[in-house]
Amino acid sequence: MLTLAEFIRNMLQRWFHDRHRAAQSMRHQLTDVSHLVMLQQVEKCCYITVNPVDWNIFSVKRSGKQWTIDLARKTCICNKFQMHHFSCSHALVAARERNLDFTSLCSDYYKRQTLIDAYSVPIMHVSHPSSWVVPSDIAERGGFKSKDQETIRSPDGGSTCIIFREDNHPIV
Numbered sequence: 001m002l003t004l005a006e007f008i009r010n011m012l013q014r015w016f017h018d019r020h021r022a023a024q025s026m027r028h029q030l031t032d033v034s035h036l037v038m039l040q041q042v043e044k045c046c047y048i049t050v051n052p053v054d055w056n057i058f059s060v061k062r063s064g065k066q067w068t069i070d071l072a073r074k075t076c077i078c079n080k081f082q083m084h085h086f087s088c089s090h091a092l093v094a095a096r097e098r099n100l101d102f103t104s105l106c107s108d109y110y111k112r113q114t115l116i117d118a119y120s121v122p123i124m125h126v127s128h129p130s131s132w133v134v135p136s137d138i139a140e141r142g143g144f145k146s147k148d149q150e151t152i153r154s155p156d157g158g159s160t161c162i163i164f165r166e167d168n169h170p171i172v
């Protein structure tokens with residue numbers, strides 16, 4: 001069982017390390033995949049015309065169809081903007097009209113820094129149980145020994161290993 005747990009820990013440690021390194025090497029504010037999707041959205045913007053309704057609301061048209069975008073609420077009548085928390089092509093056109101950074105229209109989940117943060121947590125090996133600091137109430141419920149139960153005092157005042165029950169045995 002411990003071997004399996006150690007195998008899983010090693011695997012997770014390798015995954016986190018590799019993904020953290022990959023995220024660090026990305027060159028854009030968005031992750032590589034999100035950046036590609038954004039470029040596809042930008043390509044769709046070519047034949048869209050935009051009319052501002054007010055500072056945040058825009059009406060865009062293409063091929064006889066019309067969409068309304070609210071940049072403040074991050075919504076579009078196509079529903080893709082609010083559903084994916086990622087700018088649709090209509091919102092991109094409106095953002096371009098306002099000189100807004102496209103990445104401000106995307107959730108942080110699509111951003112490189114979020115990926116870096118997610119994989120920056122180290123997966124440490126589990127130390128030997130003798131070094132665990134377990135609160136006494138948890139120790140009683142879980143069968144752990146707490147620090148205050150770690151040693152048994154022998155009548156002469158010396159310490160006894162709780163596992164091997166031997167005087168002067170190194171405490172395990």
Ligand SMILES: [Zn+2]
Pocket residue numbers: 067076077078079080081088089090091
């Ligand atoms: Zn849209």
